[in-house]
Amino acid sequence: MAQASSPARAWIGTVLFLFLAPGIVAGLVPGLISGWRWFDWGSAWIVLFFAWSAIAAGVAFLLHAFALFAVHRGTPAPVAPTETLVVRGAYRFVRNPMYLAVLSIILGQALLFGSWGLVIYAVIVLAAVVAFVKGYEEPTLTETYGEQYLNYRRHVPGWWPRFTPWRE
Template identity: 40%
Template sequence: MSRFSKWAQTEHSPGARIIALIPAGAIFLVFFPYLFLVICPSLDQRLLPDSPKPGVATLIIGGILIAVGMFFALWSIEVQFTRGRGTPLPMMPTQGLLTTGPFRYCRNPMTLGTILAYLGMSIAAATAIGVTLVLILAGLLVLYLKRVEEKELAERFGEDYLAYMRDVPFIIPKTPRAR
């Protein structure tokens, strides 16, 4: 058992978990939205002056993606915090394998949610730079999940996680009936 696996077994109090989530929340709920809704559109205006401006269609499509994405992201965090007795942060991981709630639809519902939400913000703001940045960051996140996190989860949860990997899709959810 690796040092990380031993360390991951440490259960933290709800108060400690909330305190750990505050800076992460600031990054994901303040910094990234500011980036995709303010900075990227400003860069588009300077670097791509002929790019399209936000309109009704971009606002509707973006709004739907933001709503669906935030739903999955926040639902995932709630389940990790309450049922998993952990956080989405690697330094305070869940104490057990989560396979219910949003985790029954895909193995990475928080990733799905954040990608959809940030893509929605970029579409709502009609920023090509924002959409491109979201896709690049999503690709990097998928690489991290595949190369680091899945190996750690397989080490921590063994055959249970490997069976979960076989049965549940990585990010693109299947409907309950299709599973």
């Protein structure tokens, strides 16, 4: 696997991957499914509050997680990984914050657009992500980082965040 060798290459690769992967999965495809048609929730403004909160939180955590990869001189893309295992920021609470952020964005849009199609899409994305994590990502990280990753995996849950940050 090639690593991004310079900070500039890491940031460029990270931004490109952001647009190519989550940009398509959490942006373009939900738009195509929903037609970007907002659902009229009438006086149920609380639904819009939760929808926008889920989208905003997802975007914030996604950008945070992506930035951590660039800071570690790599990208989230499997072809240009980081030089070291990323266990800072959101990764101290949960091993898969990017995937959870993408799902939050999709589910927020499902509420915003009142789209059951997006709920079904979110379930499909979750199944695909779990299969990818179990079939490729976890074995690759174990092979690459060895005991450091296994220790991290023992202490930080994959899908449900810890209440307190993990300290190595």
